[in-house]
Amino acid sequence: MQNRRDFLNLLCRGTILTGLAATTGVLAYRSVKSGNCELGSSCSNCGKSDNCSLTEAVLYRSTVWQLDPAKCIQCGRCATNCVMTPSAVKATHVFAMCGYCDLCGGYLKPDTKNISTAAENQLCPTSAIKRKFVEDPFYQYTIDEPLCIGCAKCVKGCSAFGNGSLQLQVHHDRCKNCNQCAIARDCPADAYSRVPASKPYLLQGIESKPDDKQIG
């Protein structure tokens, strides 16, 4: 009696172990084989990702959440739906894109009469954008990162009237990298996705980070 029970236990244990091993094997194989190499333009070895022997493509890479500014409609949910307060999503200023306008659509309210740094003229609810005179007629706009709440008001203004140099991005020093991003599931434009941690920003209009890994 005892022997039969032991044997059955052994059998079940073997079955479960085999099942787990098979699942792990399938997942690991798929992940290694999957052609979703997202090194993109920074890699010169492209077009044969299935046979790619580069360590970055073969090794397991971790992913982080990022939003694509090209899809973003500036609804403002990034500010409210993040599990963190304040949100880990903040406006990022891509200086290479900026026109340094005096009449900045991201800084000033559309109905402003005179251009000044007065708080009532500013679009930003927390006055997180700092305006600094560079030379006539150009002004530099810098975001005071801790003050920004990610409401996207400036992003909307800049993309409507300016170059679109202000873009929302997940700031990875603040992001907890939740298993399922709380903003992603409520994003109306489906702009969020998991991106490789080696290329964690999706800024538009410029090449990625200057010191980004150059491969090949």
Next chain:
Amino acid sequence: MKKIFALVFLVFLFAVQFMNAYGIQRFPKPEFESGYVQPETLMPNPRAEVLAIMDIVVLIFCLSVVSWLVIKKRSRNKVFWMSLFALAYFGFYREGCICSIGSIQNVTLALFDTSYFIPLSAIIFFVAPLVYTLFFGRTFCAAVCPFGAIQDLVAFKPQKLGARLNAMLGVIPYVYLGLAVLYAATGTDFIICRYDPFVGIWRVNASFGMFVFGGLLLVSGIFIARPYCRFLCPYGVLLNWTSRFSRKHITITPAECIQCRLCKNSCPYDAIDMPVTGKNPDDKRTMGRKLIFITFLIPVLMLVGGWTGSRLHEQLAGVNGKVKLAKQILNPVSDKNQAETFEMEAFKSAGKQQSQAFAEAADVLHDFYIGGWILGGFIGLVFGGLIAGLLITKHHTDYTPNKGTCLSCVRCVDYCPVKVT
């Protein structure tokens, strides 16, 4: 001439209007003469990828040490200290991500959606505790899972719930697991993460609802030890079943049980089975009748469950983004004053065809129809199992930990008067 001017002007206006704001500069970057240096765009780096390997190493280390403490050392004290370490590392340092409970969804999504890239740590966090449980019992629950650790800390006055209530509440995790797998497989949502009660505590920062849920669990945890682990945890279902076939398992007494009943009261989780001795409560005939009843009952319950699940597939799919969008396209906002929803605005600006959105939603609905049958059948099976468990009495002579529900916390060992000399 005027007409041509107007036309050119209009074309220019349209060009400005439709020029994608990104990538094309309306205002070219000025050439500065004052030697102005353009500041660098702020892009903080994410957590180093190497640290994900460290999580795996810590997990394997904790599992090994705790299994050794439970099986060989049989020391409650040391297990407790390990649980504090797990609470500090996986809870407060790693802030609840990644965790084994949530990894169910990653694995499910990876199996169903080949485009999803599953990180190595998610695979290991799913598989490693199951493998250890298969050999040593639920040592993961004992002192590696931060959820268990924090609830164990507050279990001051655990009450007995009784076998019936325990069995009935024990059905909830199966339903939760079924729903979590359904929603993960259809790529809708990760509900285990969404309704994670303790992540707000790890991060000392969460929505009001999260805090209330976590707080309620901790307060009720004073009287009902580990309520999440026993009556909610979907990963616990998997551990429960693997633990039943474990090679080794903690034993209450190191030698012969002397039937003193001292251990029975020490278990806060009602996981010690009392001996069922004396006269056979069921003779062969009633036993046979019960078995026939159960073999008929279970398929009926599964069919009823599956049918109900398939009827409810539209309700279940209601939270899916694609289905929601299709519904909004079908019933646009009638009130002129009311603003358009962000979903509709995004849909229009993306320039996708309506038919495409409908086709996507129909695909999702179809998945939910099949998923509804499977989920319902699974729930029917679980209820059948519950009834079977309550009807059939098993015979055993000693006080033994129930291999399925025992969380290997080692409390009972201290209460056993039998000592090996």
